[in-house]
Amino acid sequence: MPERSDRTPSLTGARVHLIEDADPALRGVPDHVAASWRRSLSCGVDPRAVAHSYSTDLDLGSRLIRCAQPVIEQLAEEIAGAPMCVALTDDRARLLIRRDSDSCIGRALDRVYFARGFGYAEDTVGTNGVGTVLESGTSVQIVGAEHFVEPLQVFACAGAPIRDPFTGRIDGVLDISCRSEDSTPLMLSLVRSAAARIERNLLLDRDRVQQALFELYSRVDARGHDAVLAVGRRVVLANTAMQTLLGPADRGALEDHLRFAMSGPAGLDDRLVLPSGTPVRVRRSTVSAGGDVAGVVGVVRVLDDDHPPAGSATRTSRPLASGSGPAPDEAGTSPAWRAAAAIVEEALRADVPVVVLGEPGSGRATLLAGIHRRVHPAGRVVLVAAEEVEAAPAAVAERLLRAGRGAELHVLRDVDRLSPPAAQTLLDRLGGGARPVEGLAATAAPGGAAPSPLLAVFAASASVPPLRHRSADAPALVRSLLGELAPQRRIRLDDEAMRLVLRYRWPGNVRQLREALAAALRVRPVGCIRAQDLPTYCSSVPRTALRPVDEAERDAIVTALRATGGNRVAAAAELGLARSTLYRKIRHYGISV
Ligand SMILES: Nc1ncnc2c1ncn2[C@@H]1O[C@H](COP(=O)(O)OP(=O)(O)OP(=O)(O)O)[C@@H](O)[C@H]1O
Numbered sequence: 139m140p141e142r143s144d145r146t147p148s149l150t151g152a153r154v155h156l157i158e159d160a161d162p163a164l165r166g167v168p169d170h171v172a173a174s175w176r177r178s179l180s181c182g183v184d185p186r187a188v189a190h191s192y193s194t195d196l197d198l199g200s201r202l203i204r205c206a207q208p209v210i211e212q213l214a215e216e217i218a219g220a221p222m223c224v225a226l227t228d229d230r231a232r233l234l235i236r237r238d239s240d241s242c243i244g245r246a247l248d249r250v251y252f253a254r255g256f257g258y259a260e261d262t263v264g265t266n267g268v269g270t271v272l273e274s275g276t277s278v279q280i281v282g283a284e285h286f287v288e289p290l291q292v293f294a295c296a297g298a299p300i301r302d303p304f305t306g307r308i309d310g311v312l313d314i315s316c317r318s319e320d321s322t323p324l325m326l327s328l329v330r331s332a333a334a335r336i337e338r339n340l341l342l343d344r345d346r347v348q349q350a351l352f353e354l355y356s357r358v359d360a361r362g363h364d365a366v367l368a369v370g371r372r373v374v375l376a377n378t379a380m381q382t383l384l385g386p387a388d389r390g391a392l393e394d395h396l397r398f399a400m401s402g403p404a405g406l407d408d409r410l411v412l413p414s415g416t417p418v419r420v421r422r423s424t425v426s427a428g429g430d431v432a433g434v435v436g437v438v439r440v441l442d443d444d445h446p447p448a449g450s451a452t453r454t455s456r457p458l459a460s461g462s463g464p465a466p467d468e469a470g471t472s473p474a475w476r477a478a479a480a481i482v483e484e485a486l487r488a489d490v491p492v493v494v495l496g497e498p499g500s501g502r503a504t505l506l507a508g509i510h511r512r513v514h515p516a517g518r519v520v521l522v523a524a525e526e527v528e529a530a531p532a533a534v535a536e537r538l539l540r541a542g543r544g545a546e547l548h549v550l551r552d553v554d555r556l557s558p559p560a561a562q563t564l565l566d567r568l569g570g571g572a573r574p575v576e577g578l579a580a581t582a583a584p585g586g587a588a589p590s591p592l593l594a595v596f597a598a599s600a601s602v603p604p605l606r607h608r609s610a611d612a613p614a615l616v617r618s619l620l621g622e623l624a625p626q627r628r629i630r631l632d633d634e635a636m637r638l639v640l641r642y643r644w645p646g647n648v649r650q651l652r653e654a655l656a657a658a659l660r661v662r663p664v665g666c667i668r669a670q671d672l673p674t675y676c677s678s679v680p681r682t683a684l685r686p687v688d689e690a691e692r693d694a695i696v697t698a699l700r701a702t703g704g705n706r707v708a709a710a711a712e713l714g715l716a717r718s719t720l721y722r723k724i725r726h727y728g729i730s731v
Pocket of ligand 1: 496497502505615
């Protein structure tokens, strides 16, 4: 094969043929480059310009950056004499770090948007040393005319994937770029060995995190005869007492509960009822290492009947007020949901202001309303929208202070969305949290840059898990929602439709599930709802957020696959796509039909 620089005219000719002729043989073009050109073409990449996409939501404190930083510094020293740059991207080809050995190469790369925050995915900028690595899963060197997009043909780049040592998943790409005339085959071996060093650091780092969990577990286990359960991101540790205390279903439920608790407050005392009806108390501590949550260690005790858990009342059948909405416990049996219900019930019984944290649509207001009706069957729930508070915080505060006691619960919705002045006015008028306001509850989204000062008013807080973290509740929720949406009809989901419901991530939570079921009922008002009756998005679990144009493409693919009974060859023909392109897009959108 001729030297790379001598091949420029034949590569240029082959590429032009491909663009004009759709599918020539591409003789003389290396296989990995030809495959990448075809992918670039089928994705509609413009061969004349670098399309730029910029993201602001980069994770600059990630484990990947922490483990890569020292290796990048060392690599930058190794190439200091040559006009090159070292770059690190995340698994979506977005540049996280760029270190230039001289300012000329830096300026040249800036001009083609090879800079922090910009994306170099192959389906956006065509064949390159970052996106092509992610698409092919192997290290590549792309020199000069091998780039699909003309403005990139003055560069050469070598990229290697950085894989998570446990999962094998590609976490990012390490890349060395320079002008094509400065390119050397050494770039590829340099970048490969540096990526291997980063993977070693990831392994050591993971060990450190797991070590921290193991140390606390061992300390707690050594303290006595208690049953101890530790749950980390990929390990579960249980001592002998734990292994004999509970059956497999209860153990699984408890593990789920601790896994969910990893994202909650650091140390707490939970009381919950396991699926077999066994009431337990869990004293748990969260373990952190270097800013990462390593896991949760829980000491578990079965409670006797004299000390039922606070949530155990949820299992007795108290009547709900007539005309009440769904009973939260009927649609929530997972430990995380029960734990939230128990805290809310305890707070409402003691008339302590309680805030329910959770993602929008997860059922926070429904939980508060359902439990209030249980505690005060003749009571009333007043939902106060954030917009109403925002418009007149002082007037709302007056109303809350004057409200009828005991049987009336005012729920301030989405208090995290209030502007700081509105939140402050409300807080001041309610007495700054110094004395409890009766009959008051709120909902808020967890996290956020600065928690609302208003949260000081609420002495109790409960966390409602997002629907995707309590898939055990999904079948009961579906039954409850179908009963509400089609009260007089015998309707259910078939197994395949239920499988989609369990697999989909439901970013809009229960509200979105309700909308999906309402849409399916419009297609099939009676009988058995099938997978193809659910909205097309339910058949897709993409790895990244989709743009509207991607959603339209995803919907077209799902519709074609549903129409052809899942036959990919027929679907590709109907869509006018090459079969390989369809397979790639099915993978990209996480489509399951
Ligand atoms: N356990 C449940 N059973 C039946 N329907 C539920 C349940 N949880 C939530 N829903 C339904 O889902 C939708 C959203 O619930 P809810 O209003 O309680 O959510 P939220 O967390 O307060 O969020 P938002 O503030 O966005 O409304 C409502 O239509 C509600 O009826």
